[in-house]
Amino acid sequence: MESLALRLLEKFTADRQKIERYSAIAETCPLPAFVSGSDGRTILYVNPAYTAMTGLQLADVQDGNWIKSIHPDDRAEAQASWDTFTKTRQPAARYHRYVHKNGTVTPAMRIVSCVENNGFVGFIIPQCGVPTCPLRQLNSPIWQLAGLIDVQPAPA
Amino acid sequence: MSISAAELIAERLVSYRDEVHKLKAVLQLCPIPVLLAHNDGDVILYVNPAYTFFLGGTILTVQDGAWLNHWCPEDREAIKNYWAAVVKNHITSSLRARYIFPPDGGLKNARITATVLESNGIISFVFPEICWDVQLPIQVIEAQNDP
Numbered sequence: 001m002e003s004l005a006l007r008l009l010e011k012f013t014a015d016r017q018k019i020e021r022y023s024a025i026a027e028t029c030p031l032p033a034f035v036s037g038s039d040g041r042t043i044l045y046v047n048p049a050y051t052a053m054t055g056l057q058l059a060d061v062q063d064g065n066w067i068k069s070i071h072p073d074d075r076a077e078a079q080a081s082w083d084t085f086t087k088t089r090q091p092a093a094r095y096h097r098y099v100h101k102n103g104t105v106t107p108a109m110r111i112v113s114c115v116e117n118n119g120f121v122g123f124i125i126p127q128c129g130v131p132t133c134p135l136r137q138l139n140s141p142i143w144q145l146a147g148l149i150d151v152q153p154a155p156a
Numbered sequence: 157m158s159i160s161a162a163e164l165i166a167e168r169l170v171s172y173r174d175e176v177h178k179l180k181a182v183l184q185l186c187p188i189p190v191l192l193a194h195n196d197g198d199v200i201l202y203v204n205p206a207y208t209f210f211l212g213g214t215i216l217t218v219q220d221g222a223w224l225n226h227w228c229p230e231d232r233e234a235i236k237n238y239w240a241a242v243v244k245n246h247i248t249s250s251l252r253a254r255y256i257f258p259p260d261g262g263l264k265n266a267r268i269t270a271t272v273l274e275s276n277g278i279i280s281f282v283f284p285e286i287c288w289d290v291q292l293p294i295q296v297i298e299a300q301n302d303p
Contacts, residue, residue, distance in 0.1 A: 008165040015172040021201060022179035024273050025190055030281060033186070035178050044178055115181040123187055 031123050032108075034061070038118035040086035053108075053126060055101030071097035071105060078110075089114045098124065189282040191223070197243035197278060210266075210284055212258035228254035228263050239270070246272040255282070 026033065032050035036043050043061045051057055054069035061069070070078045074096045081094045093111040100106070112122040183190060189207035193200050200218045208214055211226040224232050231253040238251045248271045254263040265285040272278050 005161060005165070008169065012165045012169055012172070015169060015176055018176050019172060019179065021192060021277065022176060022183055024277065025192055025202070025279055026179050026182045028271055028273075028279050028281075029182070029186060029190070030269075031186065031188065033182050035182060045182070047182070111187065113185050115177075115185070119178070119181070121181045121185045123185070125187070 031125060033124070034066075034122050035115075036120040036122070038120075040082065040120065044119065050124065053100065053106055053124065054098060069098050069100075071099050073097075082112075085112055086120065098126075188284075191218070191280040191282070193278045193280070195243070195272070195276050195278060197239055201277065207282065210257070210264075210282065211255050226255055228256065230254075235268070238268070242270045242272065242278060248272070255284075 026045070026047050029047055030049055032053045033045075033047045034043055034050055035045040041062070041064055043058060043066060046056070046058050046061060056066070056069055064079075067075050067079055078094065078096050081092065085092045091111070091113045093109055095107065095109050098106045098108050106126050109125045110122055111125065112120055115121055183202070183204050186204055187206055189210050190202070190204040191200060191207055192202040198220060200215060200223065203213055203215050203218060211223075213223055213226050218226075221236075224235060227235055235251065235253050238249070241247065242249065248269070250267050250269040252265065252267050255266050256262070257264045267283040267285075268280060269283070270278055270280040
């Protein structure tokens with residue numbers, strides 16, 4: 001039993017180091033990011049860049065309240081596209097205007113993908129909705145990388 | 157070590173596994189290249205799929221400074237000096253340089269940023285030129301040897 005405990009302790013230490021490493025990167029990532037559970041309503045993680053862009057912390061975005069970060073005129077489409085994504089589980093990109101709690105509006109592209117454990121990961125690329133943003137190009141390597149098959153062009 | 161301690165660790169391992177899975181998913185799907193180095197700057201601990209896509213390097217091929225080979229030969233000295241300054245002075249800064257894009261071997265512009273972690277390690281993000289118009293919420297200082 002002691003050897004089992006020692007093996008567990010070794011595994012414990014290794015996993016803790018992994019968490020510290022991965023967490024440091026996610027926390028430093030300049031792109032706003034979030035992780036959702038498989039139900040699409042429980043948000044498991046938002047990084048500091050997400051909070052900086054929306055003013056919302058992890059506790060603020062539970063039970064569908066992430067929609068508060070979307071411009072009122074874009075909320076219906078944002079909700080509908082999210083519901084479709086969680087059902088079809090196909091990677092998707094959608095343009096929305098994000099609204100910070102202080103009123104600042106940021107046009108951005110939300111790209112979402114499924115992860116192995118049935119949850120979802122999303123990245124929000126600020127300014128991606130502006131006409132000059134090259135990320136709007138549908139043949140961008142970023143979209144190829146994300147394996148996106150359902151890219152919605154941003155409005156002109 | 158008692159059985160209860162082992163059980164406690166096992167329980168904690170389950171929560172750690174979930175945490176690792178969640179954070180790793182973020183890194184794996186991050187659309188911009190990410191590289192994590194040990195604080196000596198030589199041992200590379202992690203590169204994400206976007207790094208491999210844009211620069212062609214994998215965790216096995218970027219060790220011992222080999223990651224420099226993915227950059228334009230004319231820019232390598234500046235990148236090497238930049239990286240050495242980050243490692244030595246623990247500064248967060250950025251540098252523009254050209255990387256070799258694997259699909260066609262052409263040179264593409266990119267901006268490198270590097271941040272030294274308080275705990276241990278150096279995180280570097282590479283922003284390909286197609287991302288330059290994105291106003292990212294980061295504060296960077298242009299390196300003096302910016303080409």
